[in-house]
């Protein structure tokens with residue numbers, strides 16, 4: 002259960018994400034999606050209840066790309082490297098190169114983040130998160146404010162990570178079409194609780 006002061010946000014929330022599953026986290030504005038993610042990331046305590054991850058699971062979080070200042074000085078590569086020790090071994094450098102290639106950023110690694118497009122920035126955030134080799138990746142509104150081509154590119158990349166590395170995906174979105182195309186399961190906040198189902202069975206009336 003989650004309350005902010007006396008205001009109930011959600012109650013009786015119970016779900017399991019299987020390894021390798023892809024799940025869209027749906028619900029209207031203000032129903033509790035970001036709050037649930039914060040609880041799962043340990044950034045916020047739930048008012049009551051608990052949850053468990055499988056032993057040794059690594060969780061990564063990709064925020065919605067923020068409007069970075071146009072003169073933000075770091076290159077894409079330097080930005081991704083923020084998630085690495087300052088002094089990098091040969092192995093670390095090879096890992097960064099591998100991740101940049103996997104997220105289609107090798108060619109533009111020297112482009113400044115401030116000058117990069119929304120899709121390129123979002124892939125840089127994803128690349129940064131991938132350096133931890135996560136088992137579960139949580140993406141908060143990752144495709145919001147991206148153009149249709151950048152959306153598809155990001156979703157194809159997420160699909161690839163899921164299929165190639167069996168990464169479990171939890172993806173917050175308002176875009177039902179995109180969720181139907183790329184996610185297998187859904188979780189939706191409805192009447193202050195959470196409903197779990199298969200995306201193929203999702204009916205728009207549920208929102």
Ligand SMILES: Nc1ncnc2c1ncn2[C@@H]1O[C@H](COP(=O)(O)OP(=O)(O)OP(=O)(O)O)[C@@H](O)[C@H]1O
Pocket residue numbers: 005010028029030031032033034035036037
């Ligand atoms: N720290 C806080 N203190 C008080 N109320 C909060 C706090 N954080 C969130 N809320 C409220 O809790 C509710 C759920 O917020 P949350 O951000 O989780 O919604 P959401 O489903 O992610 O919405 P959106 O789709 O707009 O991002 C909202 O009504 C919000 O105003």
